[in-house]
Amino acid sequence: MGKEIIFSAHGICKAFGPTRALIDVDFSIYRGEVHGLIGENGSGKSTFSSIAAGAQSLDSGTFTLKGQPYSPKNMVDAQNHGIGMIVQEQGTIGSISVASNIFTGRMKENSKFGFLSMKQLNEKAQIILNNIGAGDINASLLTSSLNFEDRKIVEIARVMVADPDVLIVDETTTALAMKGRKILYNLIEKFKSENKAVIFISHDLNELIEICDRVTVLRDGRIIDTLEGDNISEDNMRRLMVGRELDGHYFRNDYICSYDDEIVLEAKQITYGPFTNLDLQLHKGEILGITGLSECGMHELGKVLFGIEKTITGSVTIPAKNVEIKNPTIAIKNRIGYLSKDRDRESIILNASIKDNIELPCMDKLKGPLGFISTKSERKLAREQIEVLQIKCRNSEQLLTELSGGNKQKVVFSKWLACDSDVLILDCATRGIDVGVKAAIYRLLEDLKSKGKSVILISEELPEMIGMSDRMLIMQNGKITAEFKRSPELKEEDIIKYMI
Template sequence: MHEKGEVLVEVKDMCKNFGVTVALNHVDITIRRGEIRGLIGENGSGKSTVSSIIAGIQPATSGEMFYKGKPWKPSTSLEAVKQGIGMIVQEAGTIENITVAENIFLGNYEAFKNGVFMNKAKMNAEAAKALEKIGVTTINPALPTRVYDMQDRKLIEIAGTMYNNPDLFVVDETTTALSQSGRTILYNLMHRAANENRAVVFISHDLEELMEHCDTLTILRDGVIIDNMEKKDFDSNDIKHKMVGREIKGNYYRVDKDEYSSEVVLKADCITTMNALLCFDLELHQGEILGIGGLSECGMHELGKALYGLEEVVDGQVVLTKTGTVVKNAQTAFKNKMGYVSKNRDTESLELNASIAANIQSTGLDKNRLFGPFLSFRKERRYAKLQVDSLAIKCVNMLQPVKALSGGNKQKVVFGKWIADDADILILDCPTRGVDIGVKAAMYQLIYQMKQKGKSIIMISEEMPELIGMSDRLLVIRDGKVNGEFYRKDGYDQHKLIECMI
């Protein structure tokens, strides 16, 4: 029997370089049995990098690791899994075109093989047990994973990781993809692992959840360990200061109660979609930040897609009121200076294999023409560089592939596309998902600056403080319909908002 507090993983003098970029700079971390250790830092600080090296996803440039008292240098993540290390990655960790069961047991099909044949029924039954083990009974193991939304896919990934009761459970920015019910499932699993004398590494930008659920906290900045803190020493302002190297106090939200124009720029007239919205009405005014909130499956994410023409409207219509244009598809929306930031940035907002410049330039083809079909390289470069510089996108250069960036810098690229295009109407679905405190502050400032310029913004969010802090007006959705409307000028009552949601 292992003793509580016994060292499980030890990282010594670890460095990791990506070309000229230093991601980890002589890092030392000790992870003990029975603890939930939080990792926090700005985007690009090295949190995911050190965790992924421990989990065998990538090698270190130098340094050494010990696991269960022995030298540890896994060649693959599968080797790490077999040795008791499981990691939930920040972005999509499932394959959409294979079944739920096949995802849960990915790379571990031997137990279900009968010669050259696969016993699918046995695999499906075992997958159902894996899902039940984490408290999920609504997912069918036999169905292809693509039929499920982001939250369910993340729960599928969690079920697969927890199936073998890993000694080290690494959770990398997972709660941003989950509703409150999904987060409760994950928190329970983390505490169960710690109580069973295993260990958890919990990476998050949500300082409140880290302070609530972690026993210890490691703060990184620019690839360096700034501090290791025990729970008794947690102080939010101190942690923020150590994260960013400067004093950060209070919130990042608006403090004004500025009004917006009475002019309506976008109207949803009794729109109905196949699965989410039922005769939904909405009006967006010029210079307004309209917040949309609700529980995860209320229909708010589908609303954003429907307003931009990405989800079929089977009845009713979305109209740009200044011109009378009906938004039937995304091409119409784009041509009429609308922009859309998806909750799922990696698959719906970015081309990961393309460069930073190419992603930003994708909205500026008409602006950057030389003549006819020919594009001006100089115009394109200036178009992208302005956003890279103004948004402080951390990269080697603009030709770096987007997939090499941290989550927060990816989100900056998404914002940069639409700021460069000078969109008049922006639909933002969970715009600060998976970004750090500093990036959040910058994004809130950008959103407010756009409002001041007369831009109209729909902000869809699962984060109550964000909605309260930024919205001029707030609609609460339940079961595909508006269940409450609230105004900044009157003051927001969080209890009333929650009552409308549930």
């Protein structure tokens, strides 16, 4: 029996002004298939999936769904036709209940003459949550009372309301911790077993290898190739995404744990959130990796080290200067930079220009003799950083909302490089970033290290930790359970047992 195509796209084109986001894209997915869609940031994969899910309109081309022509008017229409999409950063509405969130836009189906039965709505929502394996989330609770992880799961449940035949998972796993990922993977398995289909978008190449039956590569809005079976390998995917062999090494190619004795940042007996009386030292020229499960306390640690959150006991200091980091102002004055895991909310101003974002922490540097900011030096600084980090943009006045995830991340880096930071605290610096930008960030970290700068690299990605860190601290439930030094023998399995 031949495989049945459940969804296909023919000659899809989409342009945003002069930028051609999709050029004659042909794509198809079979019943019972998990089809990966990969590409660098800005390659067009999210544009394609959002058009298929009704979030955007297409310029030309056609879709076929279950043998019928398909042209969704909006996301609800797409869901009603059988296509649902889970996205990375959609969010939930905190001011309404979990059940209301799940059924937002579908209230009419659950009401009589405009009157709602909340009891019935809660029951239906609870059934959906139970079905996806999230029965521990109470549907009647106010959504703002849930933690970040559970709110992401509510987003998954929202998509499942219409019982889609084709599920699009757009870079969702990076936003999920263990519990959420497990739910999502189970859901994908369920789709396969029910002869439905999943379009899976991710930058995690190992995850793609593990999950996908086929992987289609997009580059600059065009389909480059579709890989199957043994051809789905990290090397092949990287090569096709970037369009060339990635120069030299991906992570660091040395295995020397090298840094000065000088301590540039020290935490003594600090207490906050999950951790109590924690000690930590960062040396000059060191890349210090901190890893663990998402809830281990490493993200909170990053915030305390930068002074965003106040430590309850102990202190964070720069010993050489005898300065205590009590808030971000002191941290920035003493050349400490911080990149948050929640980049769009905490590290950049989306509605401001690249120039405004870059110059924000280094206004003092731009002041003239009379204390006024010079427009010329503003532009020069922004231009330099755009050049150094090769930020893809029209000019320095372009708003950050218009940039891809990778380029936004580069702006955050350029912000701290522009003010010549000596210490960088990077929380999930490569989250949701394509391999090309990832490689560029790794080279940048190496370069910073060689210049004697120090980096704290907080991440859940063990290959990145092993590949980049001089020293690694493993955290579990707020405690440092192990410390590893850079070594060619160090394996992920050695670390995992101290994380769980």
